[in-house]
Amino acid sequence: MREFFVKKSILPGFSLSLGFTIFYLSLFVLIPLSMIFLKTSTLTFQQFIQVITAERTLAAYRLSFGTAFVSAGINAVFGLIVAWVLVRYTFPGKRIVDAMVDFPLALPTAVAGIALTELYVPTGWLGQYLQMAGIKGAFSPVGITIALTFIGLPFVVRTVQPVLEDLDPQIEEAAASLGANRWQTVTMVILPVIFPALLTGVTLAFARAIGEYGSVIFIAGNMPMKTEIAPLLIMTKLEQYDYPGATAIAVGMLLISFVLLAAANFFQWLTSKNLGKV
Protein backbone atom coordinates (compact mmCIF):
# COMPACT_ATOMS: atom_id res chain seq x y z
CA MET A 1 0.00 0.00 0.00
CA ARG A 2 2.72 2.44 1.00
CA GLU A 3 4.78 1.48 -2.04
CA PHE A 4 1.82 2.31 -4.24
CA PHE A 5 1.60 5.77 -2.78
CA VAL A 6 5.24 6.82 -2.38
CA LYS A 7 8.41 5.70 -4.11
CA LYS A 8 10.85 3.98 -1.76
CA SER A 9 13.58 6.19 -0.31
CA ILE A 10 16.07 5.84 2.53
CA LEU A 11 15.41 9.44 3.59
CA PRO A 12 13.43 9.71 6.82
CA GLY A 13 10.51 11.90 7.77
CA PHE A 14 8.12 11.43 4.88
CA SER A 15 5.07 10.65 6.99
CA LEU A 16 5.93 13.34 9.53
CA SER A 17 6.56 16.14 7.02
CA LEU A 18 3.65 15.27 4.72
CA GLY A 19 1.31 14.73 7.64
CA PHE A 20 2.23 18.06 9.18
CA THR A 21 1.91 19.84 5.82
CA ILE A 22 -1.58 18.49 5.23
CA PHE A 23 -2.65 19.15 8.82
CA TYR A 24 -1.41 22.75 8.71
CA LEU A 25 -2.96 23.45 5.31
CA SER A 26 -6.29 21.98 6.39
CA LEU A 27 -6.40 23.86 9.65
CA PHE A 28 -5.40 27.31 8.42
CA VAL A 29 -6.40 27.33 4.76
CA LEU A 30 -8.80 24.62 3.62
CA ILE A 31 -11.25 24.47 6.53
CA PRO A 32 -11.57 28.28 6.78
CA LEU A 33 -11.96 28.54 3.00
CA SER A 34 -14.63 25.83 2.96
CA MET A 35 -16.73 28.13 5.16
CA ILE A 36 -17.46 30.18 2.06
CA PHE A 37 -19.12 27.27 0.34
CA LEU A 38 -20.82 26.11 3.52
CA LYS A 39 -22.32 29.56 4.03
CA THR A 40 -23.44 29.81 0.40
CA SER A 41 -25.25 26.50 0.69
CA THR A 42 -27.60 28.16 3.20
CA LEU A 43 -28.87 30.27 0.31
CA THR A 44 -31.26 28.75 -2.20
CA PHE A 45 -29.96 28.68 -5.76
CA GLN A 46 -32.42 31.40 -6.69
CA GLN A 47 -31.27 33.68 -3.88
CA PHE A 48 -27.67 33.09 -4.91
CA ILE A 49 -28.41 34.02 -8.53
CA GLN A 50 -30.34 37.04 -7.31
CA VAL A 51 -27.35 38.36 -5.36
CA ILE A 52 -24.77 37.85 -8.06
CA THR A 53 -26.95 39.22 -10.84
CA ALA A 54 -28.10 42.29 -8.92
CA GLU A 55 -27.35 45.45 -10.87
CA ARG A 56 -24.82 46.71 -8.35
CA THR A 57 -23.00 43.36 -8.24
CA LEU A 58 -22.84 43.14 -12.02
CA ALA A 59 -21.52 46.70 -12.21
CA ALA A 60 -18.80 45.82 -9.68
CA TYR A 61 -17.86 42.61 -11.51
CA ARG A 62 -17.78 44.47 -14.82
CA LEU A 63 -15.54 47.18 -13.39
CA SER A 64 -13.20 44.69 -11.68
CA PHE A 65 -12.83 42.49 -14.75
CA GLY A 66 -12.64 45.39 -17.19
CA THR A 67 -9.91 47.29 -15.36
CA ALA A 68 -8.04 44.05 -14.55
CA PHE A 69 -8.16 43.11 -18.22
CA VAL A 70 -6.86 46.47 -19.46
CA SER A 71 -4.09 46.56 -16.86
CA ALA A 72 -3.06 43.00 -17.74
CA GLY A 73 -2.88 44.09 -21.37
CA ILE A 74 -0.69 47.08 -20.50
CA ASN A 75 1.58 44.80 -18.47
CA ALA A 76 1.76 42.27 -21.30
CA VAL A 77 3.35 44.93 -23.52
CA PHE A 78 5.52 46.80 -21.02
CA GLY A 79 6.34 43.76 -18.89
CA LEU A 80 7.63 41.99 -21.97
CA ILE A 81 9.75 45.01 -22.92
CA VAL A 82 11.14 45.31 -19.37
CA ALA A 83 11.94 41.58 -19.23
CA TRP A 84 13.56 41.69 -22.67
CA VAL A 85 15.68 44.73 -21.83
CA LEU A 86 16.76 43.20 -18.52
CA VAL A 87 17.84 39.91 -20.11
CA ARG A 88 19.32 41.08 -23.40
CA TYR A 89 20.85 44.55 -22.94
CA THR A 90 23.26 46.22 -20.59
CA PHE A 91 22.70 49.74 -19.34
CA PRO A 92 23.64 51.75 -16.27
CA GLY A 93 21.49 50.97 -13.24
CA LYS A 94 20.30 47.65 -14.63
CA ARG A 95 20.74 45.80 -11.34
CA ILE A 96 18.67 48.40 -9.49
CA VAL A 97 15.91 48.17 -12.08
CA ASP A 98 16.01 44.39 -11.82
CA ALA A 99 15.70 44.47 -8.02
CA MET A 100 12.99 47.16 -8.13
CA VAL A 101 10.73 45.05 -10.34
CA ASP A 102 9.58 43.26 -7.16
CA PHE A 103 8.81 46.56 -5.45
CA PRO A 104 5.01 46.26 -5.95
CA LEU A 105 5.11 42.90 -4.16
CA ALA A 106 7.22 44.22 -1.29
CA LEU A 107 5.40 47.51 -0.77
CA PRO A 108 2.30 47.19 1.44
CA THR A 109 -0.72 47.74 -0.76
CA ALA A 110 -2.14 50.53 1.40
CA VAL A 111 1.09 52.51 0.94
CA ALA A 112 0.94 51.99 -2.81
CA GLY A 113 -2.68 53.06 -2.73
CA ILE A 114 -2.18 56.41 -1.02
CA ALA A 115 0.99 57.18 -3.02
CA LEU A 116 -0.71 56.54 -6.37
CA THR A 117 -3.73 58.56 -5.27
CA GLU A 118 -1.55 61.56 -4.37
CA LEU A 119 0.18 61.27 -7.76
CA TYR A 120 -3.00 61.14 -9.83
CA VAL A 121 -5.38 63.56 -8.08
CA PRO A 122 -6.01 66.61 -10.30
CA THR A 123 -3.43 68.62 -8.33
CA GLY A 124 -0.92 65.76 -8.21
CA TRP A 125 2.41 65.49 -10.02
CA LEU A 126 0.92 63.39 -12.82
CA GLY A 127 -2.79 64.11 -12.33
CA GLN A 128 -2.36 67.73 -13.47
CA TYR A 129 -1.15 66.61 -16.89
CA LEU A 130 -3.99 64.10 -17.23
CA GLN A 131 -6.34 66.91 -16.22
CA MET A 132 -4.98 69.07 -19.04
CA ALA A 133 -5.60 66.21 -21.45
CA GLY A 134 -9.16 66.07 -20.15
CA ILE A 135 -8.67 62.72 -18.39
CA LYS A 136 -9.74 62.12 -14.82
CA GLY A 137 -6.97 60.14 -13.14
CA ALA A 138 -7.83 59.40 -9.52
CA PHE A 139 -11.42 58.48 -8.58
CA SER A 140 -12.19 56.97 -11.98
CA PRO A 141 -11.68 53.63 -13.76
CA VAL A 142 -8.45 55.12 -15.16
CA GLY A 143 -7.06 55.40 -11.64
CA ILE A 144 -8.10 51.83 -10.83
CA THR A 145 -6.35 50.61 -13.97
CA ILE A 146 -3.18 52.49 -13.01
CA ALA A 147 -3.14 50.88 -9.55
CA LEU A 148 -3.72 47.42 -11.01
CA THR A 149 -0.96 47.94 -13.56
CA PHE A 150 1.44 48.77 -10.70
CA ILE A 151 0.42 45.60 -8.82
CA GLY A 152 0.61 43.29 -11.85
CA LEU A 153 3.98 44.24 -13.34
CA PRO A 154 6.19 41.80 -11.34
CA PHE A 155 4.03 38.82 -12.31
CA VAL A 156 4.64 39.35 -16.02
CA VAL A 157 8.32 40.26 -15.78
CA ARG A 158 9.19 37.43 -13.37
CA THR A 159 7.54 34.72 -15.47
CA VAL A 160 8.93 35.89 -18.82
CA GLN A 161 12.47 36.71 -17.61
CA PRO A 162 13.67 33.16 -16.74
CA VAL A 163 12.26 31.75 -19.99
CA LEU A 164 14.12 34.40 -22.01
CA GLU A 165 17.28 33.55 -20.08
CA ASP A 166 16.87 29.83 -20.80
CA LEU A 167 16.33 30.36 -24.51
CA ASP A 168 18.87 28.38 -26.53
CA PRO A 169 21.04 30.86 -28.50
CA GLN A 170 21.41 28.27 -31.24
CA ILE A 171 17.84 28.59 -32.45
CA GLU A 172 18.36 32.30 -33.11
CA GLU A 173 21.67 31.66 -34.82
CA ALA A 174 20.05 28.95 -36.91
CA ALA A 175 17.26 31.32 -37.94
CA ALA A 176 19.79 34.01 -38.85
CA SER A 177 22.00 31.64 -40.81
CA LEU A 178 18.96 30.39 -42.70
CA GLY A 179 18.44 33.94 -43.88
CA ALA A 180 15.85 35.34 -41.46
CA ASN A 181 16.30 38.99 -40.63
CA ARG A 182 16.20 40.07 -36.99
CA TRP A 183 12.53 41.07 -37.05
CA GLN A 184 11.58 37.69 -38.48
CA THR A 185 13.70 35.88 -35.89
CA VAL A 186 12.12 37.79 -33.03
CA THR A 187 8.50 37.54 -34.18
CA MET A 188 8.56 34.07 -35.71
CA VAL A 189 11.12 32.22 -33.56
CA ILE A 190 11.46 33.87 -30.15
CA LEU A 191 7.94 35.18 -29.54
CA PRO A 192 6.19 31.84 -30.17
CA VAL A 193 8.51 30.15 -27.65
CA ILE A 194 7.99 32.72 -24.89
CA PHE A 195 4.31 33.33 -25.66
CA PRO A 196 2.96 30.69 -23.21
CA ALA A 197 5.15 32.18 -20.45
CA LEU A 198 3.81 35.63 -21.29
CA LEU A 199 0.26 34.25 -21.09
CA THR A 200 1.04 32.66 -17.70
CA GLY A 201 2.34 35.96 -16.37
CA VAL A 202 -0.56 37.95 -17.75
CA THR A 203 -3.05 35.47 -16.32
CA LEU A 204 -1.41 35.68 -12.89
CA ALA A 205 -1.44 39.49 -13.07
CA PHE A 206 -5.09 39.40 -14.11
CA ALA A 207 -6.04 37.03 -11.27
CA ARG A 208 -4.24 39.19 -8.73
CA ALA A 209 -5.86 42.34 -10.12
CA ILE A 210 -9.40 40.97 -9.75
CA GLY A 211 -8.94 40.40 -6.03
CA GLU A 212 -6.79 43.43 -5.30
CA TYR A 213 -8.09 45.70 -2.57
CA GLY A 214 -5.54 47.84 -0.74
CA SER A 215 -3.94 49.68 -3.64
CA VAL A 216 -7.27 50.31 -5.34
CA ILE A 217 -9.70 51.58 -2.72
CA PHE A 218 -7.91 54.89 -2.18
CA ILE A 219 -7.65 55.80 -5.85
CA ALA A 220 -11.01 54.33 -6.91
CA GLY A 221 -13.42 56.85 -5.41
CA ASN A 222 -15.74 53.97 -4.47
CA MET A 223 -18.97 55.28 -6.00
CA PRO A 224 -21.57 52.49 -6.19
CA MET A 225 -22.29 51.45 -9.80
CA LYS A 226 -19.41 53.61 -11.07
CA THR A 227 -16.11 53.00 -9.28
CA GLU A 228 -16.94 50.27 -6.79
CA ILE A 229 -14.79 47.15 -7.31
CA ALA A 230 -16.05 43.67 -6.39
CA PRO A 231 -13.84 43.20 -3.28
CA LEU A 232 -15.09 46.55 -1.95
CA LEU A 233 -18.68 45.45 -2.50
CA ILE A 234 -17.95 42.39 -0.32
CA MET A 235 -16.62 44.75 2.33
CA THR A 236 -19.69 46.99 2.09
CA LYS A 237 -22.06 44.02 2.43
CA LEU A 238 -20.08 42.85 5.47
CA GLU A 239 -20.41 46.23 7.11
CA GLN A 240 -24.16 46.00 6.58
CA TYR A 241 -24.11 42.51 8.19
CA ASP A 242 -25.32 41.03 4.90
CA TYR A 243 -23.14 37.92 5.29
CA PRO A 244 -24.95 35.74 2.72
CA GLY A 245 -24.70 38.54 0.15
CA ALA A 246 -20.99 39.08 0.80
CA THR A 247 -20.38 35.33 0.61
CA ALA A 248 -22.27 34.90 -2.65
CA ILE A 249 -20.17 37.59 -4.34
CA ALA A 250 -17.03 36.00 -2.90
CA VAL A 251 -17.99 32.58 -4.31
CA GLY A 252 -18.39 34.11 -7.75
CA MET A 253 -14.93 35.65 -7.53
CA LEU A 254 -13.35 32.48 -6.12
CA LEU A 255 -14.69 30.26 -8.88
CA ILE A 256 -13.32 32.64 -11.50
CA SER A 257 -9.91 32.71 -9.75
CA PHE A 258 -9.77 28.91 -9.78
CA VAL A 259 -10.48 28.83 -13.50
CA LEU A 260 -7.74 31.43 -14.07
CA LEU A 261 -5.31 29.47 -11.92
CA ALA A 262 -5.98 26.33 -13.95
CA ALA A 263 -5.37 28.35 -17.12
CA ALA A 264 -2.07 29.70 -15.75
CA ASN A 265 -0.96 26.13 -14.91
CA PHE A 266 -1.85 25.00 -18.42
CA PHE A 267 0.20 27.83 -19.99
CA GLN A 268 3.08 26.96 -17.65
CA TRP A 269 2.95 23.37 -18.89
CA LEU A 270 2.98 24.64 -22.50
CA THR A 271 6.08 26.72 -21.72
CA SER A 272 8.07 23.80 -20.38
CA LYS A 273 6.92 21.72 -23.33
CA ASN A 274 8.15 24.42 -25.71
CA LEU A 275 11.51 24.51 -23.98
CA GLY A 276 11.78 20.75 -24.32
CA LYS A 277 11.62 20.11 -20.58
CA VAL A 278 8.71 17.66 -20.64
Place this chain on the structure above:
Amino acid sequence: MSQLNARTEPRFVRYFLITIALAFFALFLVLPLVCVFHNALSKGWVVYFDALKHPDAIAAMRMTLMTALVVVPMNLVFGVAAAWAISKFDFRGKGLLLSLIDLPLSVSPVIAGLIFILLFGAQGFLGPWLIAHNIRIVFAWPAIVLATLFVTVPMVARELIPIMKSQGTEEEEAALTLGASAWKTFWLVSVPNLRWGILYGVILCNARAMGEFGAVSVVSGHIRGLTNTMPLHVEILYNEYQSAAAFAVASLLAMLAIVTLIAKSIVEAHIRQGQK
Protein backbone atom coordinates in the same frame (compact mmCIF):
# COMPACT_ATOMS: atom_id res chain seq x y z
CA MET B 1 25.37 39.18 -41.67
CA SER B 2 28.07 38.63 -39.14
CA GLN B 3 27.85 36.13 -36.28
CA LEU B 4 28.00 38.96 -33.73
CA ASN B 5 24.66 40.58 -34.49
CA ALA B 6 22.75 37.37 -35.03
CA ARG B 7 21.41 37.69 -31.47
CA THR B 8 20.94 41.41 -31.08
CA GLU B 9 19.08 44.32 -32.59
CA PRO B 10 20.24 47.50 -34.33
CA ARG B 11 21.46 50.14 -31.90
CA PHE B 12 18.48 52.50 -32.27
CA VAL B 13 16.06 49.65 -31.52
CA ARG B 14 18.04 48.81 -28.41
CA TYR B 15 18.05 52.40 -27.18
CA PHE B 16 14.38 52.79 -27.99
CA LEU B 17 13.40 49.69 -25.97
CA ILE B 18 15.65 50.65 -23.05
CA THR B 19 14.10 54.12 -23.01
CA ILE B 20 10.57 52.71 -22.95
CA ALA B 21 11.46 50.26 -20.16
CA LEU B 22 13.13 52.97 -18.06
CA ALA B 23 10.28 55.43 -18.62
CA PHE B 24 7.73 52.82 -17.54
CA PHE B 25 9.94 51.95 -14.58
CA ALA B 26 10.25 55.60 -13.50
CA LEU B 27 6.55 56.31 -13.94
CA PHE B 28 5.17 53.24 -12.18
CA LEU B 29 7.84 52.27 -9.65
CA VAL B 30 10.09 55.22 -8.80
CA LEU B 31 7.55 58.05 -8.69
CA PRO B 32 5.24 56.37 -6.14
CA LEU B 33 8.23 55.74 -3.90
CA VAL B 34 9.48 59.34 -4.17
CA CYS B 35 5.92 60.51 -3.58
CA VAL B 36 5.76 58.64 -0.24
CA PHE B 37 8.86 60.34 1.16
CA HIS B 38 8.04 63.72 -0.35
CA ASN B 39 4.62 63.77 1.29
CA ALA B 40 5.93 62.35 4.55
CA LEU B 41 8.33 65.29 4.91
CA SER B 42 6.06 67.91 3.33
CA LYS B 43 5.36 69.48 6.75
CA GLY B 44 8.88 69.08 8.06
CA TRP B 45 10.73 66.71 10.35
CA VAL B 46 8.85 67.75 13.49
CA VAL B 47 5.48 66.66 12.10
CA TYR B 48 7.14 63.54 10.71
CA PHE B 49 8.52 62.40 14.06
CA ASP B 50 5.41 63.48 15.94
CA ALA B 51 3.37 61.20 13.69
CA LEU B 52 5.71 58.30 14.43
CA LYS B 53 5.78 58.98 18.18
CA HIS B 54 2.01 59.21 18.50
CA PRO B 55 0.70 56.56 20.95
CA ASP B 56 -1.69 55.18 18.32
CA ALA B 57 1.19 54.81 15.86
CA ILE B 58 3.30 53.03 18.49
CA ALA B 59 0.39 50.72 19.30
CA ALA B 60 -0.04 49.95 15.61
CA MET B 61 3.68 49.17 15.26
CA ARG B 62 3.49 46.85 18.26
CA MET B 63 0.47 45.08 16.76
CA THR B 64 2.22 44.63 13.43
CA LEU B 65 5.40 43.30 15.07
CA MET B 66 3.51 40.94 17.38
CA THR B 67 1.62 39.53 14.41
CA ALA B 68 4.70 39.02 12.27
CA LEU B 69 6.53 37.42 15.24
CA VAL B 70 3.89 34.69 15.42
CA VAL B 71 3.10 34.29 11.73
CA VAL B 72 6.60 34.15 10.26
CA PRO B 73 8.01 31.31 12.49
CA MET B 74 4.85 29.26 11.97
CA ASN B 75 5.05 29.57 8.20
CA LEU B 76 8.77 28.84 8.36
CA VAL B 77 8.15 25.49 10.07
CA PHE B 78 5.38 24.76 7.58
CA GLY B 79 7.59 25.79 4.66
CA VAL B 80 10.43 23.49 5.69
CA ALA B 81 8.07 20.54 6.27
CA ALA B 82 6.26 21.06 2.98
CA ALA B 83 9.49 21.51 1.04
CA TRP B 84 10.97 18.36 2.64
CA ALA B 85 7.98 16.20 1.69
CA ILE B 86 7.65 17.65 -1.80
CA SER B 87 11.25 17.89 -2.92
CA LYS B 88 12.77 14.79 -1.29
CA PHE B 89 10.05 12.26 -2.10
CA ASP B 90 8.02 11.10 -5.07
CA PHE B 91 4.41 10.49 -4.18
CA ARG B 92 0.96 10.54 -5.70
CA GLY B 93 -0.99 13.77 -5.54
CA LYS B 94 2.09 15.98 -5.36
CA GLY B 95 0.74 18.32 -8.04
CA LEU B 96 -2.50 18.75 -6.13
CA LEU B 97 -0.62 19.49 -2.90
CA LEU B 98 1.47 22.13 -4.69
CA SER B 99 -1.66 23.83 -6.01
CA LEU B 100 -3.24 23.78 -2.55
CA ILE B 101 -0.16 25.43 -1.06
CA ASP B 102 -0.39 28.21 -3.66
CA LEU B 103 -4.14 28.58 -3.17
CA PRO B 104 -4.04 31.58 -0.77
CA LEU B 105 -2.17 33.61 -3.40
CA SER B 106 -5.17 33.52 -5.71
CA VAL B 107 -7.75 34.36 -3.07
CA SER B 108 -8.68 38.02 -2.73
CA PRO B 109 -7.45 39.43 0.61
CA VAL B 110 -10.99 40.55 1.38
CA ILE B 111 -12.19 36.96 1.00
CA ALA B 112 -9.32 35.82 3.24
CA GLY B 113 -10.72 38.08 5.93
CA LEU B 114 -14.32 37.15 5.23
CA ILE B 115 -13.78 33.43 5.89
CA PHE B 116 -12.63 34.11 9.45
CA ILE B 117 -15.68 36.29 10.08
CA LEU B 118 -17.84 33.41 8.83
CA LEU B 119 -16.00 31.02 11.12
CA PHE B 120 -15.58 33.04 14.31
CA GLY B 121 -17.88 36.07 13.95
CA ALA B 122 -20.96 36.60 16.13
CA GLN B 123 -23.20 35.17 13.39
CA GLY B 124 -20.50 32.70 12.39
CA PHE B 125 -20.16 28.96 12.65
CA LEU B 126 -18.38 28.93 16.01
CA GLY B 127 -19.60 32.38 17.07
CA PRO B 128 -22.24 31.38 19.65
CA TRP B 129 -19.86 28.93 21.34
CA LEU B 130 -17.08 31.53 21.50
CA ILE B 131 -19.43 34.13 22.97
CA ALA B 132 -20.69 31.63 25.54
CA HIS B 133 -17.12 30.96 26.61
CA ASN B 134 -16.13 34.61 26.42
CA ILE B 135 -13.36 34.06 23.87
CA ARG B 136 -12.63 36.95 21.51
CA ILE B 137 -11.18 36.10 18.12
CA VAL B 138 -12.79 38.40 15.57
CA PHE B 139 -12.01 42.12 15.91
CA ALA B 140 -9.01 41.20 18.05
CA TRP B 141 -5.43 40.06 17.71
CA PRO B 142 -6.14 36.31 17.12
CA ALA B 143 -8.14 37.05 13.97
CA ILE B 144 -5.44 39.42 12.71
CA VAL B 145 -2.92 36.60 13.15
CA LEU B 146 -5.17 34.05 11.43
CA ALA B 147 -5.92 36.30 8.45
CA THR B 148 -2.25 37.21 8.04
CA LEU B 149 -1.28 33.57 8.38
CA PHE B 150 -3.73 32.53 5.67
CA VAL B 151 -2.38 35.11 3.24
CA THR B 152 1.30 34.26 3.89
CA VAL B 153 1.14 30.44 4.13
CA PRO B 154 2.86 29.84 0.76
CA MET B 155 5.61 32.46 1.13
CA VAL B 156 8.39 30.30 2.66
CA ALA B 157 7.40 27.00 1.04
CA ARG B 158 7.43 28.51 -2.46
CA GLU B 159 11.03 29.70 -2.07
CA LEU B 160 12.32 26.51 -0.43
CA ILE B 161 10.81 23.92 -2.79
CA PRO B 162 12.83 24.80 -5.94
CA ILE B 163 16.05 25.22 -3.94
CA MET B 164 15.65 21.88 -2.14
CA LYS B 165 14.73 20.18 -5.41
CA SER B 166 17.87 21.43 -7.12
CA GLN B 167 20.00 20.11 -4.25
CA GLY B 168 18.78 16.54 -4.65
CA THR B 169 19.06 13.88 -1.96
CA GLU B 170 22.65 12.63 -2.33
CA GLU B 171 24.18 14.48 0.61
CA GLU B 172 21.48 13.29 3.00
CA GLU B 173 21.79 9.74 1.69
CA ALA B 174 25.54 9.84 2.27
CA ALA B 175 25.09 11.07 5.84
CA LEU B 176 22.50 8.39 6.59
CA THR B 177 24.62 5.63 5.06
CA LEU B 178 27.53 6.74 7.24
CA GLY B 179 25.35 6.22 10.29
CA ALA B 180 24.06 9.69 11.16
CA SER B 181 20.63 9.76 12.77
CA ALA B 182 17.67 11.28 10.95
CA TRP B 183 17.60 14.48 13.04
CA LYS B 184 21.36 14.85 12.86
CA THR B 185 21.22 14.55 9.08
CA PHE B 186 18.47 17.13 8.94
CA TRP B 187 20.16 19.68 11.22
CA LEU B 188 23.75 19.19 10.06
CA VAL B 189 23.31 18.52 6.35
CA SER B 190 19.95 19.79 5.08
CA VAL B 191 19.50 22.96 7.13
CA PRO B 192 22.99 24.42 6.46
CA ASN B 193 22.45 23.83 2.73
CA LEU B 194 19.16 25.66 2.95
CA ARG B 195 20.21 28.62 5.06
CA TRP B 196 20.05 31.22 2.27
CA GLY B 197 16.75 29.89 1.01
CA ILE B 198 15.32 30.00 4.52
CA LEU B 199 16.49 33.57 4.96
CA TYR B 200 14.98 34.51 1.61
CA GLY B 201 11.62 32.97 2.44
CA VAL B 202 11.56 34.58 5.89
CA ILE B 203 12.28 38.03 4.41
CA LEU B 204 9.49 37.76 1.85
CA CYS B 205 7.04 36.28 4.34
CA ASN B 206 7.81 39.01 6.85
CA ALA B 207 7.31 41.80 4.32
CA ARG B 208 3.96 40.40 3.30
CA ALA B 209 2.89 39.76 6.90
CA MET B 210 3.72 43.28 8.04
CA GLY B 211 2.11 44.91 5.03
CA GLU B 212 -1.10 42.90 4.72
CA PHE B 213 -4.04 45.24 4.49
CA GLY B 214 -7.20 43.81 2.94
CA ALA B 215 -7.53 40.62 4.99
CA VAL B 216 -6.60 42.34 8.24
CA SER B 217 -8.91 45.24 7.48
CA VAL B 218 -11.90 42.88 7.40
CA VAL B 219 -11.20 41.17 10.72
CA SER B 220 -9.54 43.85 12.84
CA GLY B 221 -12.49 46.06 13.72
CA HIS B 222 -10.27 49.17 13.37
CA ILE B 223 -10.13 49.88 17.08
CA ARG B 224 -7.57 52.60 17.36
CA GLY B 225 -4.72 51.90 19.74
CA LEU B 226 -6.00 48.34 20.19
CA THR B 227 -6.46 46.36 16.99
CA ASN B 228 -4.88 48.59 14.36
CA THR B 229 -1.85 47.43 12.45
CA MET B 230 0.46 49.87 10.68
CA PRO B 231 -1.24 49.66 7.28
CA LEU B 232 -4.64 50.20 8.94
CA HIS B 233 -3.27 53.16 10.85
CA VAL B 234 -2.09 54.65 7.56
CA GLU B 235 -5.60 54.24 6.14
CA ILE B 236 -7.25 55.95 9.10
CA LEU B 237 -4.86 58.91 9.05
CA TYR B 238 -5.23 59.31 5.31
CA ASN B 239 -9.03 59.22 5.45
CA GLU B 240 -8.90 61.88 8.17
CA TYR B 241 -6.95 64.13 5.82
CA GLN B 242 -3.83 63.91 7.99
CA SER B 243 -1.84 63.31 4.85
CA ALA B 244 1.63 64.11 6.22
CA ALA B 245 1.13 61.83 9.22
CA ALA B 246 -0.28 59.04 7.03
CA PHE B 247 2.72 59.24 4.73
CA ALA B 248 5.10 59.39 7.70
CA VAL B 249 3.87 55.99 8.92
CA ALA B 250 3.72 54.79 5.31
CA SER B 251 7.36 55.80 4.84
CA LEU B 252 8.36 53.27 7.52
CA LEU B 253 6.57 50.55 5.55
CA ALA B 254 8.19 51.79 2.33
CA MET B 255 11.60 51.52 4.03
CA LEU B 256 10.72 47.98 5.06
CA ALA B 257 9.98 47.25 1.39
CA ILE B 258 13.33 48.70 0.29
CA VAL B 259 15.24 46.73 2.94
CA THR B 260 13.35 43.63 1.80
CA LEU B 261 14.40 44.18 -1.82
CA ILE B 262 18.05 44.78 -0.88
CA ALA B 263 18.16 41.68 1.32
CA LYS B 264 16.47 39.74 -1.42
CA SER B 265 19.05 40.65 -4.07
CA ILE B 266 21.92 39.81 -1.69
CA VAL B 267 20.41 36.43 -0.87
CA GLU B 268 19.63 35.73 -4.53
CA ALA B 269 23.24 36.40 -5.44
CA HIS B 270 24.33 33.88 -2.78
CA ILE B 271 21.90 31.26 -4.00
CA ARG B 272 23.08 31.70 -7.58
CA GLN B 273 26.69 31.36 -6.42
CA GLY B 274 25.82 28.24 -4.46
CA GLN B 275 24.35 26.63 -7.54
CA LYS B 276 27.42 27.23 -9.68
